[in-house]
Amino acid sequence: MTACTNIFLVGPMGAGKTTIGRHLAEMLSWHFLDSDHEIEKRTGATIPWIFDVEGEAGFRRREEAMIAELTALKYVVLATGGGAVLREANRLHLRQRGTVVYLETPVAMQLERTAHDKNRPLLQTQNPQKKLSELLEIRDPLYRDVAHLIVPTTSGCARDLAQSIIQSLNFS
Numbered sequence: 001m002t003a004c005t006n007i008f009l010v011g012p013m014g015a016g017k018t019t020i021g022r023h024l025a026e027m028l029s030w031h032f033l034d035s036d037h038e039i040e041k042r043t044g045a046t047i048p049w050i051f052d053v054e055g056e057a058g059f060r061r062r063e064e065a066m067i068a069e070l071t072a073l074k075y076v077v078l079a080t081g082g083g084a085v086l087r088e089a090n091r092l093h094l095r096q097r098g099t100v101v102y103l104e105t106p107v108a109m110q111l112e113r114t115a116h117d118k119n120r121p122l123l124q125t126q127n128p129q130k131k132l133s134e135l136l137e138i139r140d141p142l143y144r145d146v147a148h149l150i151v152p153t154t155s156g157c158a159r160d161l162a163q164s165i166i167q168s169l170n171f172s
Helices: 017-028 035-043 047-070 088-097 107-114 128-146 158-168
Strands: 006-010 031-034 076-079 099-104 149-152
Touching (some): 006 017, 017 076, 017 158, 031 035, 035 047, 035 076, 047 076, 047 088, 088 128, 099 128, 107 128, 149 158
Parallel strands (some): 006 099, 031 076, 099 149
16 A cells, blocks of 8 residues: 555445545544535536436446545545445546545445435435445455455444544554
């Protein structure tokens, strides 16, 4: 692993990428970015609206361009969307431009954290648990492949997990 000037968080929805990412950025005095929030800010549209109008493929194109841009920055903690790893270009940018941390989270915990969130287009289904399981089955090998570090999120608060990541990366 090269000298770390960026930390990129990957993992499923509900893993805590945004929350843990904010703590990491604060502890390191780096800038925090969330690729989904940046897409919404720049387009003036919500992720569900983009999915409705452009479909998942349209959203993934926007996401790929955003990740290419954001990973080129220095001293950032970037929380990516759960499906960012689906595109090879994203995986290459993430792996080559920073340290990738996979926040490993079981489906039951994802479901608990996302149950009432209407801003997640892929969960607007009759059986969100089944959908989360299907997504994790496809994405987990990609998260593992791109990750430099895997951190289970089943114990400890977000701040403690951020501190653990910093220690694992030898920042303290």
